[in-house]
Amino acid sequence: IQKTFKKGEDAELGSGAANWKEGMMARAAAMAKNKVNLMHLVYGRPGVKPTPSSFQGSQVDGESDDSEDDELFRVRRDSQRGASTSGNVDMDDLDTEDCSKFCLDPLTLSNWDSDEVIESIRDRFVTGDWEK
């Protein structure tokens, strides 16, 4: 239903409404480039006191459950979270495995059989074109 509504809206407003959309991709790309501040990414934003969740892992979950407070035992949900996503390090997990080795997911490897990909790093080698 939403889709048809949007289509109808576009048609009603005519072609003039699409002006601001021009070059949207380029602008978004330019903004995204400037946006990532590595200092903030690593140390958190200045002024904002880094919360324990961003520094030392998430709060123990399930503490604020209003129901079943009188129960002696509670089932922990999510206890195996992060264990299944090997390779993808969950920065907020308190008990992330301590590995310094960077494990690249084999599925994200570029296709190093293709000429294009090989040519893209040719100049990183002494055999590359030094004139450029």
Place this chain on the structure above:
Amino acid sequence: MSGAVRRVRGSQQLRLRLVLATLSGTTLRVDDIRATSAAPGLKDYEASLLRLLEKISHGANVEINETGTKLKYKPGILVGGRSIVHDCGTSRSVGYFLEPLLILGLFGKSPLTITLKGITNDIKDPSVDTFRSTTLPMLKQFGIPTEELELKIVTRGAPPLGGGEVRLRVPLIPISLSAATWTDEGMVKRIRGVAYSTRVSPQMANRMIDSARGIFNRLLPDVYIFTDHYTGHESGKSPGYGISLVAETTTGCMLSSEKTATSLHREGTVIEQDASAHEPQLPEDIGRQAAMMLLEEIKQGGVVDSTHQGLLFILCALTAEDVSKVRVGKLSPYGIQTLRLVKEFLGVQFSIRADPASSTVILTCVGSGYKNLSRKVS
């Protein structure tokens, strides 16, 4: 030692926290170690690491509660020492223990010579081959005499049973580490590597080398990968094979990648079956993937590979009060965590700037001026 106590939660980054607590003389209190896990508390390799820390220092005090979910570590004075032997067990490889030892060994009272027993190559930790080819040469940039740095592989030990043995020798630093300006990664001039095989056909190593070479040949003729085959008492208790590659640049940077076959024996307790299920087993696949991973590291740029970012940042932070400047490709999760811990324990904050021209990251910091206080003054 100051009486500062630092409280943290969870088992994450325990190694680095222990190392930085030891260096900064801070008492470390860790709560909630795997508190919500089905197997709570410290793992045996973490307990083993704590015992190792006690071995190389005087007056260290470790208290662990009954369930192992709480830990209090009061560091002592690093003494180093000769002919220390440590059994690393079989749950983690010796690579797990080598990294903290390398940093702590530099700041002891006497040079450290230690024999570590256990698994030499596995899929989780940097292998001893990579350690030798890439990690040790890195220290040269910080004014450490690399002639005295040595890692000798006495016997191989593949998972799950291990049986390997390595000997590490770490020299003392004179007073403090010298700051490094290390931003020029140069161009790759040659690729070297080691393909090891133990208790399997020596042909396995050749098969890995062939498939790895097939990928490099289109880019660089200077590729040489050594075969390292073990038999008899030098071959450890389990069969295994793997490959460790290193790209050497014109400016002396080393970029590494490695791939190891997961444990071939499945009769014992298989700890992480699901994790190793999609790992390659065929030597051809292992060689190919290691080669492709190396090319990814080369493409990314930077003076070290993703695996060595953590060590690089720590070394930068421990230098004399001088400016260090380094370049890395893309910040790895481990690198980011290290940066945070370094700020927490040593008060060193890096200035991090993206370099859009080469799509790399440049980090600058002023060293903490850390001095080797344990060193004997004669």
